[in-house]
Amino acid sequence: MKRSYLPVALLLAVLMLNIIVTQYMVHQYFYQNYVSTIVAGIMNLILFPLAFLIYKKGVNVND
Amino acid sequence: MTDKNNKIPFDEDNYTHNINRNNERKLDRRGFMKTLVGAAGVFAVSSLPWGAVAAKELVGLGDKKYPKQKIVDVKAIPVGDAVDFHFPGEHDSAILIRLSENKYVAYQNACTHLRCPVFWQKEEGDLLCPCHHGKFDVETGAPTAGPPRRPLPEIYLKVENDTVYAVGVKRYEA
Numbered sequence: 001m002k003r004s005y006l007p008v009a010l011l012l013a014v015l016m017l018n019i020i021v022t023q024y025m026v027h028q029y030f031y032q033n034y035v036s037t038i039v040a041g042i043m044n045l046i047l048f049p050l051a052f053l054i055y056k057k058g059v060n061v062n063d
Numbered sequence: 064m065t066d067k068n069n070k071i072p073f074d075e076d077n078y079t080h081n082i083n084r085n086n087e088r089k090l091d092r093r094g095f096m097k098t099l100v101g102a103a104g105v106f107a108v109s110s111l112p113w114g115a116v117a118a119k120e121l122v123g124l125g126d127k128k129y130p131k132q133k134i135v136d137v138k139a140i141p142v143g144d145a146v147d148f149h150f151p152g153e154h155d156s157a158i159l160i161r162l163s164e165n166k167y168v169a170y171q172n173a174c175t176h177l178r179c180p181v182f183w184q185k186e187e188g189d190l191l192c193p194c195h196h197g198k199f200d201v202e203t204g205a206p207t208a209g210p211p212r213r214p215l216p217e218i219y220l221k222v223e224n225d226t227v228y229a230v231g232v233k234r235y236e237a
Contacts, residue, residue, distance in 0.1 A: 003092055011099040018106040025113050034117040041114035044107050051103035055096050 007058025014051045018044060129231050134159050134169070137225040145183035147172070150218055150229040157218055158183060158190075159227065160201060167227055170204045170215035181215065190215070 025040035090098075129151045140146050145160045150171075158172040160183050170190070172181040179194035189207065190199040197209030204215035217233040 005092070008092060008096060008099075011096055011103075015099055015102055015106075018103055022106055022110060025110060029113055029117055032120070034121045037117035038114050038121075041110040041117070044110035048100075048103045048107035051100045055100045058096060059093060 004058065007054050010054045010058075011051055014047055014054065018047055021047070127232075129229075131221070132229045134220075134227045134229055137222065137227060140227075143185055145185075148229070151232060156180060157229070159218075159220070162201065165222075167220050167222065168201060168204075169218035169220055169229060170199075171218065171232070172215070174211055175206065175213040175215060176209070176211040 021040050021043045025037050025044065028034075028036040028040060132148075132150055134148045134150075135146050140159070140161050142161050142163060145158055148157050148159060148169075149155055150157045150169075156172050157169055158181065159167060159169040161167050170181070172190075173179070174181050174192035174194065174197055176192065176195060176197050179192050181190045181192045181197075181199060183201070184191045188201060190201055190204075192198070192209065192211065195210050197211040198207045199205065199211070199215050200207050204217050206212060206214060218229050219231040219233065221228045221230045
């Protein structure tokens with residue numbers, strides 16, 4: 001069966017977002033913008049279920 | 064030599080013939096995606112403590128409460144003079160300086176180099192640590208000369224009814 005590499009690309013994008021958001025979160029903490037810190041932390045938390053969904057879809061449809 | 068292992072079915076006197084290690088470490092597409100999801104999970108978990116400490120700062124648990132402490136009467140300290148006191152504990156020596164009619168500053172007077180007491184030089188207008196000739200700016204507590212690299216911790220003041228009170232210590236910032 002022909003495999004799709006779209007989920008892989010999406011997951012890589014999610015990981016890139018994770019890195020960006022994490023660095024933003026740490027910087028905002030040291031700049032004492034605590035609201036931005038919490039928002040970035042929640043973004044990071046949301047990205048994990050998103051990644052899991054992308055994985056599930058990618059595995060079921062294409063394998 | 065006998066060819067006992069070539070008989071079919073052969074005698075199972077060894078336990079490794081069915082272990083197939085080919086491609087054992089190959090990372091296929093599915094395994095790679097699993098790794099990426101796991102990495103996202105690690106990021107999510109690692110952001111929890113940052114959120115927790117940020118929330119703590121927002122709620123204000125990080126600010127210590129100090130009891131309001133009387134330092135000196137306004138009448139007893141002329142403009143340009145300094146008075147020593149202890150705040151917040153009895154072993155935390157501090158210095159109060161009256162810069163003008165209504166401007167007071169106070170710092171914990173342990174030099175940030177090796178904790179010698181810092182003295183107010185009225186003529187030169189700066190705070191001097193005599194041990195290694197470190198100097199601090201009297202307006203901000205920032206080091207201006209000598210070995211110290213960090214500012215003196217500022218003490219928050221309040222003037223009420225012609226009396227100067229110490230109400231808090233500025234949080235240390237590296």
